Amino acid sequence: MRVRVPVPLPVRISVALPVLRRALTGLALALALTLGAGAVAAPAQASGYRYWSFWDRQGTTWTYATQGPATAHPSDGDVQGFRFAVSADSKDAATPRTAPTFDEVCASTPAKPGRKRVALALDFGTPQDAPGGETPPAARTACAQVPEDATTADALAAVAKPLRYNSAALLCAIAGYPHTGCGEQVSGKTRTKAPNQSAEPQDSAERSSDSGPSLGLLAGIAAILAVAAAAIWQSRRRPRD
Template sequence: MTTVRLRSRGRTRVRVAGASAGALLALAAAAPSAEAAGYRYWSFWEAGAGQWTYATQGPATARPADGSAIGFRFALSADSADAARPSTAPDAARICGDVPGRQGTKRVAVVVDFGGPKDAPPGETPPRDVLRTGCAQVPESATAADALAAVVKPLRYNSAALLCGIAGYPAKGCGEQVADALPAASAAPVPASGETGTASAPPGGGPSLGVLVGGAAVLALGGAAVWKARRRG
């Protein structure tokens, strides 16, 4: 059974984000660093030492522990160093404090930040309650994507399973590049871009069917290390 508690600055609610680290690295390599460019997308964050940390894998593979927090932020960013974090601290104790534990489940605090007007796509406006938090009580084996799906709907994905929209925002588009929007950056963590379809979430509402597999980035880095080691040998 899944229990959800949502809050939205005085009300109960939630939100989401995410991007495939593998896709980010691939597109970052293709984007000329000399050009000022950014990407408008939902980024995925995990809590560490009381702060938000840019996730090294996608929400479909990340499995947050009981009492942990995950965050999603929609923003226009050039790289992971300047990527906008959720604007509230990952306070799992506060968000899930009134949700009693239950055998066979875990409690995951979810924070969703829809960003500000400067991050909004042309012709769109962020929801009034731009910051939403909620506590998802999900099975112990649940992924971050499962926790997100438990607390916010609808979720929109493109044909490559990239998370494009949360609670109807943005209404269209998915991780487009925005040229000359930001200062040039040396390494842009780019979300899969180019598709503007409005494919709905997979049946069941769960991105666990193949969303944002950021682990590909880890594999790519590992492969480079092995290649270097062989050359030295």
């Protein structure tokens, strides 16, 4: 003869609680990982500075200048460039978008004794990098013929006035652009795309991979909830003798 021995409700609950506690702990961990992954994946608001960067042309490559235009002394035949953009630092700075050769810029400027010729490429940047209410002029080149001991700043002043400097001798404007501002910090910077960089939006698969938790993670959370429910249901059954 089988005798049914009822298990008091407090006992059934005490049996189920460890299992339920483990299930809920796993669920909390999964949710924390989900939120943490979202925090890592979210792009941070970058900060940069809006300014004129200074470049030397080395062969076929623009190289960030190691000194300022007021102290640089180019040689006859050198090519130098300036680019206005929002950049975080020298590694992030955008190069001039044109790459002229010395012969292309200075072919019509004959050499003269006691003077040197410097080819300058002036890139006023994009509308996205312009200060509010201003429109960047078109990029241009110029051949500056200056005394042999002249600096890059002297060459720039010979072909691109007016120039504007701040009290710390930072170059703020070339050919009057921009009208205001000088190296100000810009939050939420928008990067300027390189000419060969695609501007097409991401496809749906790429967007879905960044839009939230993965399907596998959601399935894992559902499984944890199922285990918790099963534990509660099992604890409510009466054991048979």
